[in-house]
Amino acid sequence: MIKDLAGAKAAEITAEFLIIGGGTVGLLTSVWLAEAGHKVVCLESGGFHQEEDEHPLNEVVHLKSVYSGAAHGRFRCIGGTSTRWGGALIPFQEADLKAAEWPISMRELDPFIPGIQAQFDLSGGDYDLPELSSPTHVARLAKWPPFKKRNVFNLLQEKARTLPNLEIWLNATATDFSVQDGLLRKVRARTVSGDELSVSADHIIIAAGAIETTRLALLMDFQNGEIVSRTSPALGRYFSDHLSVPVGEMVTRARAELNRHVGFRFESNGTMRNLRFELGQDADIRAAAPASFAHIAFETDGNGGFDVLRNIFRSLQKRRLPGASDILGLIRTAPWLIRAVWARFYGKRLLFPDGAKLPVHMVIEQEPSQENRISLSKNREDVFGKPLAEITWTVTDSDKANLTHAVDVFQAMWRKLPLSASTEFMRKPEGAAEGEMALGGGIYHPTGSTRMGRTPDEGVVDIDLRMFAVPNVRLLATSVLPTGGGANPTMMLLLLAARYVAQVSK
Ligand SMILES: Cc1cc2nc3c(=O)[nH]c(=O)nc-3n(C[C@H](O)[C@H](O)[C@H](O)COP(=O)(O)OP(=O)(O)OC[C@H]3O[C@@H](n4cnc5c(N)ncnc54)[C@H](O)[C@@H]3O)c2cc1C
Numbered sequence: 001m002i003k004d005l006a007g008a009k010a011a012e013i014t015a016e017f018l019i020i021g022g023g024t025v026g027l028l029t030s031v032w033l034a035e036a037g038h039k040v041v042c043l044e045s046g047g048f049h050q051e052e053d054e055h056p057l058n059e060v061v062h063l064k065s066v067y068s069g070a071a072h073g074r075f076r077c078i079g080g081t082s083t084r085w086g087g088a089l090i091p092f093q094e095a096d097l098k099a100a101e102w103p104i105s106m107r108e109l110d111p112f113i114p115g116i117q118a119q120f121d122l123s124g125g126d127y128d129l130p131e132l133s134s135p136t137h138v139a140r141l142a143k144w145p146p147f148k149k150r151n152v153f154n155l156l157q158e159k160a161r162t163l164p165n166l167e168i169w170l171n172a173t174a175t176d177f178s179v180q181d182g183l184l185r186k187v188r189a190r191t192v193s194g195d196e197l198s199v200s201a202d203h204i205i206i207a208a209g210a211i212e213t214t215r216l217a218l219l220m221d222f223q224n225g226e227i228v229s230r231t232s233p234a235l236g237r238y239f240s241d242h243l244s245v246p247v248g249e250m251v252t253r254a255r256a257e258l259n260r261h262v263g264f265r266f267e268s269n270g271t272m273r274n275l276r277f278e279l280g281q282d283a284d285i286r287a288a289a290p291a292s293f294a295h296i297a298f299e300t301d302g303n304g305g306f307d308v309l310r311n312i313f314r315s316l317q318k319r320r321l322p323g324a325s326d327i328l329g330l331i332r333t334a335p336w337l338i339r340a341v342w343a344r345f346y347g348k349r350l351l352f353p354d355g356a357k358l359p360v361h362m363v364i365e366q367e368p369s370q371e372n373r374i375s376l377s378k379n380r381e382d383v384f385g386k387p388l389a390e391i392t393w394t395v396t397d398s399d400k401a402n403l404t405h406a407v408d409v410f411q412a413m414w415r416k417l418p419l420s421a422s423t424e425f426m427r428k429p430e431g432a433a434e435g436e437m438a439l440g441g442g443i444y445h446p447t448g449s450t451r452m453g454r455t456p457d458e459g460v461v462d463i464d465l466r467m468f469a470v471p472n473v474r475l476l477a478t479s480v481l482p483t484g485g486g487a488n489p490t491m492m493l494l495l496l497a498a499r500y501v502a503q504v505s506k
Contacts, residue, residue: 001068001161001162001163001166001167001168002078002160002161002168002170003167003168003169003170004169004170004171005048005169005170005171005172005189005190005191005195006127006170006171006191006193006195006199007193007195008197009195009196009197010195010196010197010198011196011197011198012198012199013041013167013198013199013200013202014021014195014199014200014201015039015040015041015167015199015200015201015202016038016039016040016201016202016203017030017033017038017039017040017041017201017202017203017204017205017357018040018041018042018043018187018199018201018203018204018205019033019040019041019042019043019204019205019207020043020174020187020204020205020206020207020208020216020220021042021043021044021045021080021206021208021209021212021213022042022044022078022079022080022168022170023042023044023075023079023080023082023152023207023209023352024079024080024081024082024085024152024490024493024494025207025275025435025476025477025490025494025497026031026042026044026076026080026205026207026208026476027042027044027079027080027152027153027156027160027168028119028152028156028494028497029205029207029476029497029500029501030042030160030168031156031159031160031163031166032497032498032501033501033504033505034159034163034165034166035159035163036501036504036505037165037168037375037505038165038505039165040165040166040167041167041169041199041201042166042167042168042169042171043169043172043173043174043189043197043199044077044078044169044171044172044188045057045076045171045172045173045174045208046075046076046077046078046080046169046170046171047082047170047171048078048079048170049077049078049318049319049320050075050076050077050083053072054071054072055074055076055225055242056074056383056435057173057383058070058071058074058075058076058211058212058383059071059382059388060211060388060389060390060391061377061380061388061389061390061391062390062391062393063390063391063392064391064392064394065393065395065438065439065441066392066441066443067241067391067393067441067442067446068441068442068453069211069241069441069443069444069445069446070210070211070389070391072444073442073443074209074211074212074444077153078153078160078168078170079151079153079154079440080152080209081209081409081444082150082151082152082153083151083153083317083318083319084314084317084318085150085444085490086144086150086488087120087144087145087147087150088142088143088144088488089116089117089120089122089142089143089144089145089488089490089491089494090127090140090141090142090143090487090488090490090491091106091109091110091113091487091492091495092106092291092485092486092487092491092492093106093125093138093278093281093486093487094106095105095279095280095281095282095286095291095488096291096365096483096485096486097485099286099290099291100134100291100368100482100483100485101482102482102483103408103452103453103454103458103459103462103463103482104451106451108408108463108499109492109495109496109499112494112495112498112499112502113491113495115189115498116491116494116495116498117143117195118148119155119357119494120143120145120150120155121145121146121149121269121271122145122269122271123143123267123268123269123271124142126192127140127141127142127143128140128141129141129275129450132234132261132275132277132417132419133280133282134280134413134416134417135280136279136280136283136284136285136409136412136413137277137278137279137280137283137409137410137413138277138278138279138280138281139275139277139375140275140276140277140278140293140487141265141274141275141276142273142274142276142487142488143271143272143273143429144271144272144273144274145270145271145272146270146271146272147313147314147316147317148316148317150317151317151318151319152455153319154317154319155471157302169189169197169435170501171191171192171195172190172191172197173189173191173384174187174188174189174206174208174216175188175189175190175219175223175364175386176188176223177216177219177220177223177335178223178224179220179223179224179227179470180435180469182227182333182471183202183470183471183472184220184472184473185200186198186199186200187199187201187204187211188386190384192383192384196322196442202472203472203474203502203504204472204473204474205474205476206473206475206476206477207472207476207477207497208276208477209477210446210447210449210450210477210478211374211389211391211446211449211479212389212477213450213475213476213479214235214236214239214374214389214449214450214477214479215374215376215389217235217236217332217450217460217467217475218235218236218374218375218389219376219386219387220473221235221469222376222387222472225504227469228233228460228467228469230469231456231468232457232459232460232468232469232471233450233457234453234457234458234459234460235449235450235452235460236373236374236375236449237370237372237373237448237449238368238369238370238372238373238448238449238451238482239373239374239391239392239393239446239447239448239449239479240365240366240367240372240446240447240448240483240484241326241367241369241393241442241443241444241446241447241484242364242365242366242442242443242444242445242484243363243364243366243395243399243403243437243440243442244361244362244363244364244440244443245275245361245362245403245433245436245437245440246297246359246360246361246426246433246436247294247360247361247362247403247407247410247427247433248352248359248360248407248425248426248428248433249357249358249359249360249425249426250262250296250358250359250360250400250423250425250426251358251423251424251426252358252422252423252424253374253422253423254422254423255352256417257273257423257425258296258352258358258419258422259343259349259351259352260347260349261275261419262275262296263317263349263350263351263352264349264350265348265349265350266344266348266349266350267348272350274295274449275295275296276293276294277293277294277295277296277410278291278292278293278411278486278487279291279292279293279409279486283409285405285406285409289405289406290364290365290366290367290402290483290484291364291365291483291484291485291486292362292363292364292365292402292406292486293363293486293487294360294362294363294406294407294410295360295361295363295455296359296360296361297358297359297360297361298352298353298356298357298358298359299356299357299358299359300353300356301355304333304336304353304355304356305329305330305333305334305336305337305340305352305353306336306340306353306356307329307353308326308329308330308332308333309330309337309340311323311326311329312325312326312327312330318378321501326438330457331417336353336354339351360410360425362403362407362410362433363443364399364402364403364406365402365483365484365486366395366399366480366484367396367399367402367487368448368451368483369396371392371394372392372393372394372448373391373392373393373449374389374390374391374392375389375390375392376388376389376390377389377390384443395437395438395440395444399437399438400434400437400438400497402459403433403434403437407433409425410425411425411427429434445478445484445488445489446478446479446481447478447481447483447484447489448479448481448482448483448484449479450475450477450479450480451479451480451481451482452465452480452481452482453468453482455468456468456469460480461474461475461480464500464503465480465496465500474500476493476496476500477493478490478492478493480496481493
């Protein structure tokens with residue numbers, strides 16, 4: 001059942017499970033728990049849509065470099081950031097976790113991969129592609145759902161509306177946390193027009209996205225005598241993101257062959273796959289540099305058939321009708337579209353757009369640093385009178401050196417691949433990519449600021465996502481990942497969520 005707090009004045013309710021955040025992982029977890037028979041309340045700060053590209057409640061204060069993901073990398077509405085995200089799902093490699101001494105291993109998460117794939121109607125089967133792998137790199141293919149299945153509200157709205165033991169409250173922003181005898185007893189949510197909802201629950205899960213989950217944990221700390229930070233000094237610290245930058249370009253005499261090997265692939269059920277070169281599990285470079293991956297993208301002039309198609313599909317993801325200019329664009333770009341349809345259905349590839357450049361992007365894990373952190377502002381507040389998040393974040397010389405190293409080994413690997421006979425990797429001049437990366441602002445993969453640890457000294461949550469300081473609260477956001485790893489992070493978040501639901505639903 002979906003309710004709106006706006007206009008509801010004041011109410012007080014109880015639940016077995018309270019989930020704060022009805023976004024990508026919060027909505028999925030709410031539905032899974034309700035399907036397992038639990039009584040669930042989910043508080044979502046936004047409404048059915050976020051129209052603008054930025055939301056006023058996502059304002060933060062930047063104390064060093066601007067972390068652009070805070071304004072442009074998160075969305076407040078039911079479905080959250082899944083209303084805009086790319087959708088690439090791929091588990092990390094065990095070596096990513098091991099190298100960074102994560103307290104959990106992939107062995108504990110792998111059993112949940114088939115369930116996540118089924119949830120998004122993704123194909124089964126391996127992620128690795130042995131024919132393009134080498135001693136230093138493993139070629140892997142992420143799995144992307146079709147556009148309209150990327151928004152989790154599109155996937156789950158029937159259940160969200162009808163499950164009798166699930167109550168989702170829209171426009172309900174959690175603002176106050178009341179801890180008594182070491183447990184979180186009550187959470188208060190408010191609307192901007194002054195309506196209030198008080199929820200008491202046995203189990204509380206904060207799934208408000210990495211930055212906001214950290215901010216809410218800091219708020220709980222602030223409102224309850226520093227109960228969290230006294231136990232877990234890592235709270236807010238080690239904030240990091242993947243750093244990504246074009247490091248060169250592929251110049252080819254065999255465009256069709258390159259398209260076939262490295263272009264987006266389609267499987268019969270509509271799953272899209274894209275290729276990336278991650279560090280091999282046993283590659284020597286792992287001792288010298290953090291996880292990274294390279295992928296070959298394409299860069300259009302923004303006006304071709306591919307751009308028109310992408311705009312139309314993105315409208316569907318946002319639950320909107322495509323604009324008239326995009327419909328007319330289909331006619332204007334018909335010659336490319338006809339060839340692209342042929343490539344899609346007969347070659348099972350996404351045709352490189354005509355004239356598009358083929359930049360190589362290197363994505364590296366940022367080194368976790370205590371100095372990169374989220375804290376609460378002492379003088380700036382949101383509309384509810386709560387302190388804004390302050391982000392102290394910057395790219396270090398060591399991150400730049402790691403980029404150089406990652407590109408060196410990628411270049412050496414590429415030169416040994418048979419594909420290099422017809423396609424050359426033209427690297428940018430020395431130092432150019434490193435300089436650009438420092439200004440890049442992250443790529444919307446925030447991690448670390450409520451990190452998982454073995455002990456309260458090491459982390460904020462344990463391997464079951466339980467806060468060391470307030471054990472009836474779980475944190476479910478990419479901020480629990482101790483490091484960024486060698487792939488996009490959301491599959492890892494969904495695996496942690498599925499593991500948690502299995503634990504409490506035995
Ligand atoms: C453009 C873009 C492309 C991306 N592509 C990929 C990709 O291809 N692969 C990948 O793995 N990752 C990708 N990501 C990252 C991915 O989108 C996130 O990791 C994922 O969506 C995080 O899910 P979440 O549930 O933690 O956060 P969200 O989906 O943002 O959900 C958080 C929810 O909490 C709500 N909320 C916040 N504060 C409160 C509060 N106080 N009270 C109540 N509710 C609150 C918000 O309104 C929101 O609905 C991409 C991100 C962006 C921006």
